[in-house]
Amino acid sequence: MTASNRVAFVTGAARGLGLAAATRFLADGWRVAMLDILGDTLRAAAKALNRPDAILTLEADVSDPAAVQRAVQQAKDHFGRIDALVNNAGIAIFKPILEVTLEDWQRVMAVNLTGPFLMTQAVAPIMRDQGGGAIVNITSISGLRASTLRVAYGTSKAGLAHLTKQQAAELGEYGIRVNAVAPGPVDTAMALAVHTPEIRADYHDHMPLNRYGLESELANAIFFLSSDQASFVTGQVLCVDGGFDSTGIGLPTLRGERKNS
Template identity: 85%
Template sequence: MSSHKDKVALVTGAARGLGLATATKFLDQGWRVAMLDILGDTLREAVTGLDQAGRVLVLEADVSDPIKVAAAVRQTQARFGRIDALVNNAGIAIFKPILEVTLEDWSRVMAVNLTGPFLMTQAVAPLMRDQGGGAIVNITSISGLRASTLRVAYGTSKAGLAHLTKQQAAELGEYGIRVNAIAPGPVDTAMAKAVHTPEIRADYHDHIPLNRYGLEAELANAICFLCGDQSGYITGQVIAVDGGFDSTGIGLPTLRGQRKNS
C-alpha cells in the first residue's frame, strides 16, 4: 500500500464548503490533492490560502463536460502519476416548487449532480484499475433518501447518485476499486447560515437526535475515512452523516420534553 505522502486524491467542487474542507483534510493527512472546480478564481484563491503549492494541482473544469473531465484526469496523472481517491462532491441545487421547475433547471441539476460523478468515475476508474485499486466517494444528500419540498430536481438527482454508487461498487470491485457515498444532513455551511432562518433551524433541530447541525470538518472526516486503508472492506454503502436525522420520525421534541419531566 502507498504511504499517505505518496497518495493522491482528486476532489471536485473543491473551491469552497465541503470540497475545500475535504481537500484540506487530505493535505493534513499527507496526501497530494488535485482540486477541481468550475469557479476558477474562487478555487485559485482558496489554494493560495492553503499555502501548499507543491502538493496541490488546480483544475478549472465543469464536471458535466466529458472533454474537460478527461483533460483534468490526464493533468492529474501527468502531475502526480496516480489517483488513489476520487471525491465526487461538485453539485448544484435549484430549489423551486415542483410546478415551477423548468426542463432547463432539471437538465442542469442532473448534468452536474448525476452525470458529473458518472463521467468523473468513468475517467478515473481505468487509472485506478491499472494501478491496483482505489476508492471513490460520491456526495449524495439526505434529500436523496427523504423527500421534501422544493427539491424535485435536486433530491431526485441525489437519489440517482445513491444508486449509481451501488452500481459502481458492484462492477468496479473486481478491480480493487471501492465506491461509497456520504449523505450529508443539515450542515452549518455558509449557504445554510445565509438562507436558513431561525425558524428553519429550529425545525431541523427538532428532528435531529444530536440536536445540532453538522460541521464540514465532520463530513470531511467521514469522507477521508472511506478513502483510507481502514475502510478497506467497505463498499457499496450510502452512509448518512446527519446526526441521526434520517433515522428519526415525528414526535422527537415532545418525547424530549416528556423525558425531561419524568
C-alpha cells in the same frame, strides 16, 4: 504506500465541503487535485492552504465530458496516480415543483448525476491499472427523504446513491471501492443562504444530536471511506446527519421543549 505518495482528486473543491475534504487529505500527508468551475475562488482557496508542492488546481465543469477528460489527464500527468476520487461538485435549485423548468432540471441532473458518472468513468481506468482506489460520492439526505422545493436536487441525489451501488458492483473486481456520504444539515454556505430560522428549527425537531454538523465532520467521514481503514467497505451510503434520517417525529416533546397547556 506512504500517505505522502497518495493522491486525492476532489471536485467542487473551491469552498464548503469540497475544500474541507481537500484540507483533510492534506492534513494526513496526501497530495490533492482540486477541481472547481469557480477558477478564481479555487485558486484563492488553494493559495490559502499554502501547500503548492502538494496541490494541483483544475478549473472545469464536471458536466462537460471533454473538460473532465482533460482535467483527469492533467492530474495523472502531474501526480502519476489517483488513489481517491471525491465526487462533491453539485448545485441546488430550490423551487416549488410546478415552477421547476426543464432547464433547471437538466442542469441539476448534469452536474449532480452526470458529473460523478463522467468523473468516475475517467478516473476508474487509472485506478484499475495501478491496482485499486476508492471513490466517494457526495449524495444528500434529500436523496433519501423527500421534502419540498427539491424535486430536481433530491431526485439527482437519489440517483447518485444508486449510481454508487452500480459502480461498487462493477468496479470491485478492479480493487476499486465506491461509497457515498449523505450529509444531513451542515453549516455550509448553501445552508446559511437558504435555511431560515424556521427551517433550522424544523431540522432540530428531527435530529437526535440537536445541532447542525460541521464541514470538518463530513470531511472525516469522506477521508475514512477513502482510506485503508475502510478496506472492506463498498457499495454503502453513510448518513452523516446527526441522526436525522433515522428518526421520526416527537423529539421536542421527549426533550420537554413543548408543554401541553
